[in-house]
Amino acid sequence: MRRIRTFAMVGAMASLSLISTPLALSGASVAADPAVKGCDVLVTAPAGHACMLPWPNDAFTVAAKTPTGRRINISATLDPANKSGVHVNPKAQNLNDGFSAGSVILVKVPGLDLSRSGIAPSTDIGASLASDSPIVLFDTVSHTRVAYFAELDAQAAATPDEQLLLIHPAAALTEAHRYAVVLRNLKDAEGAVLQPLSSTTAAWNATGSSSARLRHIQSVLRTDLKPILGSAIPYLAWDFTVISAQSSSTPALTMRNLAYKWLGTHHLAYQGTMKTSAANFAPAFTVTSSVENGGTRDIHGTFQVPLFLKDTSVFSAMTLDGKGLPAVNGSKTWTANFICVLPSTLNAAGPAMPTVYGHGLLGSAGEVEGGSFRAGVAANMMGCATDWVGMSQNDILNVARNLANMSTFSTQTDHMLQGLVNMQFLGRLINSPAGFASDTHFKDASNHQLFKSNDCHFMGYSQGGIMGGAASAISTEWSRVILGVPGMNYGGLLLNRSVDWNAFSSVFNPAYPNPVDQQLVLQFAQMLWDRGENEGYVAHLTSHPYAGMKAKQVFLIENYGDHQVSNQAGDMLARSIGAKNHQPAYDPSFQGGAPRADVPVTAQWGLSKLDQTKPAPAGVVLWDYGTPTPPTVNHAPDGAQYGQDPHGFGRGNTYLMTQITTFMATGIIPNLCGNAACQSTTP
Numbered sequence: 001m002r003r004i005r006t007f008a009m010v011g012a013m014a015s016l017s018l019i020s021t022p023l024a025l026s027g028a029s030v031a032a033d034p035a036v037k038g039c040d041v042l043v044t045a046p047a048g049h050a051c052m053l054p055w056p057n058d059a060f061t062v063a064a065k066t067p068t069g070r071r072i073n074i075s076a077t078l079d080p081a082n083k084s085g086v087h088v089n090p091k092a093q094n095l096n097d098g099f100s101a102g103s104v105i106l107v108k109v110p111g112l113d114l115s116r117s118g119i120a121p122s123t124d125i126g127a128s129l130a131s132d133s134p135i136v137l138f139d140t141v142s143h144t145r146v147a148y149f150a151e152l153d154a155q156a157a158a159t160p161d162e163q164l165l166l167i168h169p170a171a172a173l174t175e176a177h178r179y180a181v182v183l184r185n186l187k188d189a190e191g192a193v194l195q196p197l198s199s200t201t202a203a204w205n206a207t208g209s210s211s212a213r214l215r216h217i218q219s220v221l222r223t224d225l226k227p228i229l230g231s232a233i234p235y236l237a238w239d240f241t242v243i244s245a246q247s248s249s250t251p252a253l254t255m256r257n258l259a260y261k262w263l264g265t266h267h268l269a270y271q272g273t274m275k276t277s278a279a280n281f282a283p284a285f286t287v288t289s290s291v292e293n294g295g296t297r298d299i300h301g302t303f304q305v306p307l308f309l310k311d312t313s314v315f316s317a318m319t320l321d322g323k324g325l326p327a328v329n330g331s332k333t334w335t336a337n338f339i340c341v342l343p344s345t346l347n348a349a350g351p352a353m354p355t356v357y358g359h360g361l362l363g364s365a366g367e368v369e370g371g372s373f374r375a376g377v378a379a380n381m382m383g384c385a386t387d388w389v390g391m392s393q394n395d396i397l398n399v400a401r402n403l404a405n406m407s408t409f410s411t412q413t414d415h416m417l418q419g420l421v422n423m424q425f426l427g428r429l430i431n432s433p434a435g436f437a438s439d440t441h442f443k444d445a446s447n448h449q450l451f452k453s454n455d456c457h458f459m460g461y462s463q464g465g466i467m468g469g470a471a472s473a474i475s476t477e478w479s480r481v482i483l484g485v486p487g488m489n490y491g492g493l494l495l496n497r498s499v500d501w502n503a504f505s506s507v508f509n510p511a512y513p514n515p516v517d518q519q520l521v522l523q524f525a526q527m528l529w530d531r532g533e534n535e536g537y538v539a540h541l542t543s544h545p546y547a548g549m550k551a552k553q554v555f556l557i558e559n560y561g562d563h564q565v566s567n568q569a570g571d572m573l574a575r576s577i578g579a580k581n582h583q584p585a586y587d588p589s590f591q592g593g594a595p596r597a598d599v600p601v602t603a604q605w606g607l608s609k610l611d612q613t614k615p616a617p618a619g620v621v622l623w624d625y626g627t628p629t630p631p632t633v634n635h636a637p638d639g640a641q642y643g644q645d646p647h648g649f650g651r652g653n654t655y656l657m658t659q660i661t662t663f664m665a666t667g668i669i670p671n672l673c674g675n676a677a678c679q680s681t682t683p
Contacts, residue, residue: 358464
C-alpha cells in the first residue's frame, strides 16, 4: 500500500504543476529578531526563521472577547516561508482562541544535553513528574503538573545547531486552560549548568518596566510558578492558552446539526408520502450493484449529503455564513459513495452486526472489501464504508499542493469536516428503517433483513482509528467505537514517526528545508488538523459529551512496534480518553525469546488495570506479534532491524476477533490473555 501511495504522490505532484500555482502573499522573507513586532521579545531567534519560538506561546495571541479571553495572532510575514519565499498564511489559525490541545512545545536550547540534564525520555514518562524535573509543564488553572516526554528533534540530527527541544504532553491538555512552561537546571555535555537567559532575568526583575511582555512573564515566574521555583531564577519560562471547546468543535457541530436539519426538510421529497418520525429519516440512496461471492454480498451505491463546500472540487474551501460559520451550499449536494459487505445468508445467530468502517491512509471505501474486513464478515458483521473525504485517494492532489505550500492546508481540513458529516449519514442509512433496511439488496430470498436495524457501531483502522474518534464524538448514530492501530496528533506524534511520512516528506522537506520551520509548520497545520482527527474531540468522546450527544464506549487496539502509527500516539489517545488497559500490558520477552532493548520503563504509562468482566467507558489492549522496539526518538522504524511491520496484523488473530465481536455485542472487552501480556504468532 505504501508503494502504491508513493507512486500516486509522485504522479500527483507532476499533475499539480500543470493545474495550480502557489498562493502568493505580499512581503519578502524577514529575518526574525526579538525587536521585530510579532516575535517574542524573550528569545533571540536564529536569523531568518524561528521567530515563532518558543511555541506555543501567548506572545502570539491578543486579548479578545472569546471563551478563553485570547485570540491567535500569528504574523503573516514573520512565520515560516517555503523555498519560494511564500509565508504560511495564518488566516484560519488566527480564528482560534487558543493553541492545539496536543501542541508539541518547541524551544531552542543551545548546548543542551538531555541525559546530563535528566530530562524524561519517551521510555520513562513518569520521570517528568519528579520534584526536581528540569522541565515543568504546569496547569495554572488546576495548579497541577502535567506529564510529558521530551527529545531533541532527530529529524535535524545532521544540523545540531538547528535542533529544537520537543516537549510532548502525555495526554491532551485541558481545553481553555492556561499552561506555564519552565526550563531549569539544564546542563551541557560537560555537566555545566546553563545560565538563565538574560531575558528571563530581566523578566524576573521587571517591576516598573515599560515592557508589558516582561511584566507578564514576571507574573508567570513569581505567581504561577512560585510553588515550583521559589526564589530560583530558571533558564526560561513562558505561558500559553489552549483552545476552548467552543472554538475547536463549533465548525463540526454546526455542520452536523445543519445536516440533520437539512435531512428533515428534504425527507418527504426523498421518501414520497411515507410518514415517519424524525428519528427514521434517511438520506436518499441508490444501489448501483450487488454481487455475491463465497457467502459474502458486496453492495455498491451512492447517497446524498448536503454540500458545505463551495463546490465538489478537491481544492474547494468551505461555504461560510455571515458569522464565518460553515453553511449549507444552497440546494447542492455531495454524492457520496458507499460499499457494504455482509453475509449473503441469514446467520443462525441472527442478522449481522452493522458497522460504519473507516479506511486507512488516503485509501478508499474499497478497503472494506479486502482482507481488512473479511474476518468481520465471517464473524457475522456487516461493514459499510465511504471514501473519507479530505483524507481519501481522491484528495491526493490537494495533499500534494498543501505539502509544497501550507497556506492552502485549510482546504484539506474543510474537506475532512465534510467527511465527518458523510460518515453520520452513512450511519443513518444503517439505522433508519427508511435506509438500507428498506432495500431488497440487504435482504435474503425470503425477505429477511440480513443486518440489525438501529444497532450501528463504528470500526476504524489506521487513519480510520485516527479520525474515528472525531466522527464518533459528534455522532448520535452509534455508541460503541472500535479504533484499531489508532492515534492522535498528526503534527507531533504521527508523521515523523511513521514510515508513511517518507513519501510525503520528499515533497514537504524540500519546500521547507529548514528543520525548525518544518516543526513549526507542522504545528501550524495541527491547529487546523484538530478539526478532523481525534485530538480535537478526545475531551468529549467518553465523558463530557457535547450537547445532544451521548458518551461513547471505546475499544482501542494497539500493535507493539507499529511502523505506521506510533505507540506513543496510541498511548496518548488512551490516556486522553481515560482508557484502562489489559495488564500486564507488555512483556519484553516474546514467546520465551531474549528480552528486547529500549523498552518503556512502564508500558502504556499512566493507565490503570481494566476490569475485563464488565463494560467500561474505554479500554485498550496492546497486542504483541514479536516486533522489535521502534526508535525511541522522532524517527520512523526504517530498516531490517525493526522487523516486519505489524500495522496490518490482527486479521488472523481469532482472540482479537472475539474481543471485537464481544465488545460490539456487550461492551465488554474479554480477557483472553489471562495473566500474561497479549502475544500472538498469527498475524
